[in-house]
Amino acid sequence: MWNADIVTTPPRGLRERKKQATREALREAALRLAVERGPDQVRVEDIAEAAGVSPRTYNNYFASREQAIVSAVTADREARIAAAVAARPAGVRLADAVTDAVVEQYTNTGEREHKALLLITTQAALRDAFLDTAAGIEPPLTAVIAERLDDAEAHTARVLAASVAAAVRIALEGWLRPAGKAEAAESFAAGGLVVPSGSLPDQLRTALAPLAPAFDAAEQHTQP
Amino acid sequence: MWNADIVTTPPRGLRERKKQATREALREAALRLAVERGPDQVRVEDIAEAAGVSPRTYNNYFASREQAIVSAVTADREARIAAAVAARPAGVRLADAVTDAVVEQYTNTGEREHKALLLITTQAALRDAFLDTAAGIEPPLTAVIAERLDDAEAHTARVLAASVAAAVRIALEGWLRPAGKAEAAESFAAGGLVVPSGSLPDQLRTALAPLAPAFDAAEQHTQP
DNA sequence: GCGTAAAGTTGCGTGCACGCAAGTTTACTG
DNA sequence: CAGTAAACTTGCGTGCACGCAACTTTACGC
Structure with missing residues (x-):
């Protein structure tokens, strides 16, 4: 959605500011109501009313009820991650820069x-929505990785960014799975391999580690 | 969903066979009607009727109308890919085995x-549904990769499989994007980097190539 | 074979996503 | 400053996803 620049530059027109305000109001209302009454006792109509807009407008902003609630937690983490990567000195290994940025922002x-x-x-619905937010880091990550790599390897940047997003998703999944054992057993029917779930930072680093060689190789192509 | 074994072994009970038959009938009906009338002139009710089940039963099988249509094309490609990987001799580089299997099955x-x-x-809705099928290859791929790697590195297998799924999605996206230029320009707002879209096999190999070093490294950890 | 438990199907009801078109606000140009 | 084009909001209507509970079918043990 957004690239790193937008994070730092304030919205230009009055139009944009109102839009952001509405979005914020909806986020806020969704989360507050969900906490107050419990997640499934809140309808879109309630959220819209609390934010002072019509229900139809509500889902010009959010495609699902869960998305609104979750986005109050997620905020603009995607952009922050990209910014964090961009902030690392150019000397450090790209794999490390990305890993550290991700861990830091989570x-x-x-x-x-x-x-x-x-x-x-x-x-369950909320967990899924939360996991889906991981995919949101792909576009900004693509931009910032492409910047470090040569732009000629744009496709490589895209694949790497998508892989990072996938790894983050897996890490988050593993982190909040303990709450749902049944599904884990089912989805891993092939071999009963279960990973002892550690802390979130550990999970993230473990999930990202296998991708490091791919980053290194990409990096060496540009500066041999 | 399924692992490689299920592909070869026929369903055991009468129960399972009927289920598969219903699924097949729905797939078939969905595709046929979509071709006949055009995609958005077909309602769930029609598909269900053509398959001889209630509308409610229809979406015990498929979560969306698009999924049913697309699944008629996709069939059980996920399982075939996993089987194809498993079929390669144990000597070949894992990265090659996976890449070739994917290209072959697509x-x-x-x-x-x-x-x-x-x-x-x-x-657009159908394209999205089609792209989403790429994610389906993750579970069987995880199983088959974990088998080649040491089971101790189960998490690595999972991350690699997810990365492959992501790469495949990107390849498919790039392949059928020419039909929708506007979105491409928007999503790549950061830098106007466009990839000249080649044939599907080329796109797949190009997208998977950056992951090869990660596969190599994982493989070397098990057999140094 | 018979009874029982599990799996699958269906009707019904509810809330929701989303297309469409009209009305309203903001931004841009001469 | 006025006029116009673009963006945003909203009401309305339609089809759909999905929970729930009753009913039917399959599988399994005695």
Whole structure:
């Protein structure tokens, strides 16, 4: 959705600001109501009303009820990750820059955020919506990786970014799976291999580690 | 969903066979009606009626109308890919085994399949549903990769499989994007980098290539 | 074979996503 | 400053996804 620049530059027109305000109001309302009444006791109509817009407008902003709730926690983490990568000095290994940026942005967990995460784990639909947010880091990551690599290897950047997104998703999945054992057993029917779930940073690093050689190879193609 | 074994072993009970038959009937009906009338002139009710089940039963099988249509083309490609990987001799490089298997299973395009693909490209919702099928290769791929690698590195297998799925998705995207230029320009707003779209096999190999070093490294950890 | 438990199907009801077209606000140009 | 084009909001209507509970079919043990 957004690239790193937009994070730093404030919205230009009054139009944009109102839009952001509405989005924020909806996020806020969705999360507050979900916490107050429980996730499935809140209807789109309620959220829209609390934010002062029509239900139809509500889903000009969010494609699903879950997305609104989750986005209050996620905020603009995607852009922050991209910015964090861009902020690393050009000398460091790209694989490290990415890994550190991801871990950093997922561990800055405020009080309110942590509370909301607890809520999310309680309902399958919310967990899924939360996992889907991982895919959102792909576009900004693509841009920032392409910048470090040569632009000639744009497709490589895209694949690497998508792989990172997939790995992050897996890490998050493994992290909040303990809440749902049945599914894990089912999806891994092939071999009963279960991973002892550690802390989130550990999960992230473990998931990203296998991709490091791919980053290294890509990097060497540009600066041999 | 399925692992490689299930492909070869026929369904055991009468129960399973009826289920498969219903699924097949729905797939078939969905595709036929979509071709006859055009994709958006077919309602779930019609598909269900043509297959001889209730509308409610229809979406015990498929979560969306698009999924049913697309699945007629996709069939059980996921399982075939996994089987193809498993079929390669143990000596070959894992990266090559996977790449070749993927390319092979995506290029065996029959007449009817090719016709349906043309239909899919015409509608955005169908294209999206088709792209989503790429994610389906992750579970069987995870199983078969884990088998080649040491089972101790199960998490690595999972990440690699997910990365392959992501890469395949990107390849497919790039392949059928020419039908929708506007979106491409928008999603790549950061830098106007466009990839000249070649044939599907080329796209697949190009997308999978950056992952090869990761496969090599994983393989070397098990057999140094 | 018979009874029982599990799996699958169906009707019904509810809330929702989304297309469409009209009305309203913002931004841009001369 | 006025006029116009583009963006955003909203009401309305349609089809759909999905939970729930009753009913039917299959599988399994005694």
